[in-house]
Amino acid sequence: MSCDVVELATPGARGLKRYEPGKSIEALRQELDLDSIVKLASNENPLGPSPLALEAIGACLPEIARYPDGSGIKLKEALAEKHGVGFGEITLGNGSNEILELITRVFVTPSHEVIFSEHAFAVYPIVTQAVGAKAIITPAQALGHNLAAMEAAVTENTRLVFIANPNNPTGTWVEESALMAFIEALPHHVLIVVDEAYSEYVDVPHYASCIPWVQRYANLIVTRTFSKAYGLAGLRVGYGVSQVGVAELLNRVRQPFNVNSPALAAAQAALGDEAYIKRSVSLNHAGMEQLTEAFRRLGLHYTPSAANFVCVDFKRPARSIYEALLHEGVIVRPVENYGLENHLRITVGQEYENARFIAALEQVLGAMS
Numbered sequence: 001m002s003c004d005v006v007e008l009a010t011p012g013a014r015g016l017k018r019y020e021p022g023k024s025i026e027a028l029r030q031e032l033d034l035d036s037i038v039k040l041a042s043n044e045n046p047l048g049p050s051p052l053a054l055e056a057i058g059a060c061l062p063e064i065a066r067y068p069d070g071s072g073i074k075l076k077e078a079l080a081e082k083h084g085v086g087f088g089e090i091t092l093g094n095g096s097n098e099i100l101e102l103i104t105r106v107f108v109t110p111s112h113e114v115i116f117s118e119h120a121f122a123v124y125p126i127v128t129q130a131v132g133a134k135a136i137i138t139p140a141q142a143l144g145h146n147l148a149a150m151e152a153a154v155t156e157n158t159r160l161v162f163i164a165n166p167n168n169p170t171g172t173w174v175e176e177s178a179l180m181a182f183i184e185a186l187p188h189h190v191l192i193v194v195d196e197a198y199s200e201y202v203d204v205p206h207y208a209s210c211i212p213w214v215q216r217y218a219n220l221i222v223t224r225t226f227s228k229a230y231g232l233a234g235l236r237v238g239y240g241v242s243q244v245g246v247a248e249l250l251n252r253v254r255q256p257f258n259v260n261s262p263a264l265a266a267a268q269a270a271l272g273d274e275a276y277i278k279r280s281v282s283l284n285h286a287g288m289e290q291l292t293e294a295f296r297r298l299g300l301h302y303t304p305s306a307a308n309f310v311c312v313d314f315k316r317p318a319r320s321i322y323e324a325l326l327h328e329g330v331i332v333r334p335v336e337n338y339g340l341e342n343h344l345r346i347t348v349g350q351e352y353e354n355a356r357f358i359a360a361l362e363q364v365l366g367a368m369s
């Protein structure tokens with residue numbers, strides 16, 4: 001039989017483009033013979049995991065012959081208490097990306113439209129396309145979400161709107177009052193996902209998490225993750241907060257054991273390690289200062305960011321700068337796939353990592369000018 005079997009795939013799957021992750025340290029080590037590599041490319045916590053999370057993983061390892069708790073009861077109880085929501089309002093996912101995917105699988109068909117912004121998180125087009133729905137991409141405003149344009153794009157076919165707050169890769173955020181007005185104005189046939197993957201880092205005025213709004217808006221789903229400030233990207237744990245009816249649907253569609261037992265144990269431990277989160281957030285603020293101070297000194301334009309990364313506009317195609325930085329042993333993130341070919345996204349690292357990046361950048365830009 002010939003390879004025409006590929007033609008049997010759904011139109012959604014055939015039209016998909018694969019997600020491009022940041023280059024790994026291992027991959028770069030194989031390409032170039034470098035002994036010290038700094039990776040500031042995937043918005044991971046530069047402190048590594050919480051020691052309490054590591055301990056919890058160790059303690060659960062003897063039990064891994066058994067299936068995990070398929071309802072993640074202990075973690076959900078801890079999350080419910082932390083956010084002041086009901087246990088039944090939480091859906092656990094294999095990373096919050098799984099929650100995003102569950103949402104489109106539960107609510108979106110090929111006859112629907114899904115709205116998200118230009119330069120918004122790359123997983124929104126993937127989960128939209130995967131179910132064969134039509135993506136409506138609204139123009140950005142100063143790289144951030146233009147809520148007026150998003151509201152204007154709503155039609156009777158719209159089923160879902162994605163908003164990342166703050167947004168990746170731009171670090172932009174939408175203010176509380178504007179977001180609430182936007183949600184208020186949505187017709188009842190439209191769900192809204194507010195993706196708060198970087199919420200723990202935010203320290204800007206007029207920002208608020210939407211989790212407390214869930215009890216008011218039946219069409220609101222808020223997503224969070226343990227991959228960023230909580231330092232557990234490799235374990236894959238995230239969650240959604242919504243009203244119970246929506247959570248029940250999401251929980252029916254997911255795999256029965258979608259979050260593994262080390263991940264459940266580590267997430268619960270990390271959630272309780274407030275000192276670690278505090279340290280992570282203050283390290284991020286200092287590192288953001290360190291990076292942006294260098295950008296100002298070098299005359300580089302950057303977009304103010306509320307998250308743990310910052311997008312720099314080099315005013316010319318940035319791919320060659322990215323590649324030259326690789327040769328200096330520094331991995332950052334090209335964002336052409338986000339329609340930002342002149343930009344690079346830099347994750348805030350530890351002080352020595354930021355310093356290493358800044359020195360490499362000066363070297364690279366100096367050699368190019």
Ligand SMILES: *Cc1c(COP(=O)(O)O)cnc(C)c1O
Pocket residue numbers: 043094095096097098121164167168195197224225226227228233236237238
């Ligand atoms: C990193 C990120 C996530 C988290 O994905 P996980 O699947 O939880 O690792 C979600 N949304 C945005 C905008 C992100 O940048």
